Amino acid sequence: MISISSLSIRLSKRNIINNPGGLQFKSSSSLKSVLLCHRLPERTFRIGKWYFPVCSRCTGLYVGTFSFCVCTNLVNIYYTPELLLMGILLPLPTFLDAITQYTGYRESNNLLRFSTGVMAAVGLGILVNVLKLMLVNLEVF
Numbered sequence: 001m002i003s004i005s006s007l008s009i010r011l012s013k014r015n016i017i018n019n020p021g022g023l024q025f026k027s028s029s030s031l032k033s034v035l036l037c038h039r040l041p042e043r044t045f046r047i048g049k050w051y052f053p054v055c056s057r058c059t060g061l062y063v064g065t066f067s068f069c070v071c072t073n074l075v076n077i078y079y080t081p082e083l084l085l086m087g088i089l090l091p092l093p094t095f096l097d098a099i100t101q102y103t104g105y106r107e108s109n110n111l112l113r114f115s116t117g118v119m120a121a122v123g124l125g126i127l128v129n130v131l132k133l134m135l136v137n138l139e140v141f
Contacts, residue, residue: 037054037055037058038055039051039053039054039055040055043055043056043057043110043113044056044110045059045110045114055113056110056111056113056114056117057094057098057113057114057116057117058117059114059117060113060114060115060116060117060118060119060120060121061117061118061120061121062121063114063117063118063121064117064118064119064120064121064122064125065121065125067118067121067122068121068122068125068126069125072125072129077129079126079129079130079133083126083130084126084127084130086123086126087123087124087125087126087127087130088123088127089123090119090120090122090123090124090126091119091120091123091124093116093119093120094116094117094119094120097112097113097116
């Protein structure tokens, strides 16, 4: 039994099916809905016949988050109003890409999804750190 907040999910062999896109879950109350990733095979990176466990955009979010955390631990970053503005603007291409693709205006590709995911992760990392500094009453600007 895995407990995530108030949501409990029981994973068993009858809830999981195996397909070329990786593990898929049969019920909507399964782990797939908790991961918040659709994991469509055509929107997922693959190596040979093996697909990544999450889509390209989520892969970019994870890579960007990890990279941002490593960089902030190696380099002392001073949060200026310009950096805060950059933190607000960096996630916008992700939303534009997702919205224009969802509405059928255009079709995105995996490299663009990955790139916008990395940008969103860096932008959200900046915003989270600025918020953290503001909450502990440190001088931000």
